[in-house]
Amino acid sequence: MxxxxxxxxxxxxxxxxxxxxxxxxxxxxxxxxxxxxxxxxxxxxxxxxxxxxxxxxxxxxxxxxxxxxxxxxxxxxxxxxxxxxxxxxxxxxxxxxxxxxxxxxxxxxxxxxxxxxxxxxxxxxxxxxxxxxxxxxxxxxxxxxxxxxxxxxxxxxxxxxxxxxxxxxxxxxxxxxxxxxxxxxxxxxxxxxxxxxxxxxxxxxxxxxxxxxxxxxxxxxxxxxxxxxxxxxxxxxxxxxxxxxxxxxxxxxxxGTHGDAPAQLPRVFTVIDQLTKQSDAFELLVAADVPNFTPFAKDTLLARDGDYRYTVRHDEERLVFPNATVKPGLRAGLLVVDTTDDTLSKLV
CATH class of the missing domain: 3.40.630.10 (Zn peptidases)
Structure with missing residues (x-):
């Protein structure tokens, strides 16, 4: 060779x-x-x-x-x-x-x-x-x-x-x-x-x-x-x-050898909101080691920053990329909901 x-x-x-x-x-x-x-x-x-x-x-x-x-x-x-x-x-x-x-x-x-x-x-x-x-x-x-x-x-x-x-x-x-x-x-x-x-x-x-x-x-x-x-x-x-x-x-x-469709397509989640760190007073009210895609139930308070509050609005929202240490003005987490069936039905 x-x-x-x-x-x-x-x-x-x-x-x-x-x-x-x-x-x-x-x-x-x-x-x-x-x-x-x-x-x-x-x-x-x-x-x-x-x-x-x-x-x-x-x-x-x-x-x-x-x-x-x-x-x-x-x-x-x-x-x-x-x-x-x-x-x-x-x-x-x-x-x-x-x-x-x-x-x-x-x-x-x-x-x-x-x-x-x-x-x-x-x-x-x-x-x-x-x-x-x-x-x-x-x-x-x-x-x-x-x-x-x-x-x-x-x-x-x-x-x-x-x-x-x-x-x-x-x-x-x-x-x-x-x-x-x-x-x-x-x-x-x-x-x-x-x-x-x-x-x-x-x-x-x-x-x-x-x-x-x-x-x-x-x-x-x-x-x-x-x-x-x-x-x-x-x-x-x-x-x-x-x-x-x-x-x-x-x-x-x-x-160029990929071809056959896989047995299973991934689950799909769509972003519905994000946590934004507005100041150094920002608090993320979850465990420091909480895994990505952890589900939270409706009415759970996830974050606060001065007068700002984020409370779960859907029956279930999952938290992705929680990070309270980012600089003020940046994203401190994403909130997503499951949209698998709707998304996969619309692929082109």
Whole structure:
């Protein structure tokens, strides 16, 4: 089997280590060949494109990102292994691929972010915090996506973005996905892919956001999702077998071998409100370790902040991403309700 090192690029054998080391290729070494004729290009720190040997009209273009939060290490490790396997021919590639390791500086520091949550700075919000360490990276990742999808087919289902994360806390559904709000109907192909990836729940946003997947859905017309694939752990301490469902589904998508509908589609929850931390007096009235998707009954008081109160209005609301430590003005939790039957009946 041909190693990517035979092509002069040990970078591809361990893209994570190469990136964490701060290595940058010489100008004459930013492009090369993988096994089976695929061509790679190093574009920026942690940004790598790979073009398939054969590109036909309608060829799918897939952006796979990880490490938008620097401490979410398992998806970063999976993505580095995927690059290695494509480079040496162990994984097939029939589509255009853009690999992005997001907040590289935070990855090097083993922290979530330096100044600001990178996944709240897209769709131009980085312009509001020009002094932030993360602002230039958000701008660079927007441009990387725009340039990649500018060369993509505009055929239905030809543009995908999978943004892989791990959650801070436990969850009633260990692996779940979030789909951005675009105003367009949701895609059956995406839901079937999520089912194949063994994603057990999907959260539907109902307003536009500033996440990377919101940006690519809006600005690049991509089928985009954020994947939450387990818990945050340091590099080298992940049991990657726990992520096999998503890893296999990503590889099947890139190889063009995904097809049969999964036996079960995920449950679906729709956002109906959010908790907003208005001041440092904000109180989140739940246990500090409450799992994501914990249900609460009608009339339960969940949060208060001065005169602000949030009380459950529906018979059951589930709390996702509770976090009282965010900066004032930011989201401290999402409230969702089950909309499985209605959503799945309207997929296109």
């Amino acid at each position: 041909t190693s990517s090192a035979d092509h002069g690029m040990p970078m591809l054998d361990d893209f994570l280590a190469y990136t964490l080391a701060g290595a940058r290729p010489a100008a004459s070494e930013t492009q090369g060949a993988c096994a089976h004729g695929a061509r790679w290009s190093w574009l920026d720190d942690g940004v790598l494109s790979i073009e398939p040997a054969v590109r036909e009209a309608g060829t799918r273009s897939v952006l796979v990102s990880a490490g938008i939060h620097g401490d979410e290490t398992a998806p970063i490790e999976l993505l580095s292994l995927l690059v290695r396997d494509i480079a040496n021919g162990a994984a097939a590639l029939t589509c255009r691929l853009l690999v992005i390791l997001g907040n590289v500086d935070a990855m090097r520091d083993a922290c979530r972010y330096r100044d600001d949550d990178l996944n709240r700075l897209f769709s131009g919000r980085h312009l509001q915090v020009p002094e932030s360490h993360e602002a230039p990276r958000a701008a660079a990742l927007e441009q990387a996506a725009l340039q990649f999808f500018a060369a993509a087919s505009s055929a239905p289902g030809a543009r995908w973005h999978l943004d892989m994360h791990t959650a801070i806390r436990a969850s009633a559904f260990e692996q779940f996905a979030l789909l951005p709000h675009t105003g367009k109907p949701f895609s059956r192909a995406m839901f079937e892919w999520l089912g194949a990836a063994r994603i057990s729940a999907v959260l539907l946003h109902t307003t536009k956001g500033n996440t990377y997947s919101h940006f690519t859905a809006q600005a690049c017309d991509a089928e985009a999702c954020t994947l939450e694939l387990g818990k945050v752990r340091p590099f080298g301490q992940n049991d990657l077998t726990r992520f096999a469902g998503a890893d296999e589904a990503v590889r099947a998508l890139l190889a």
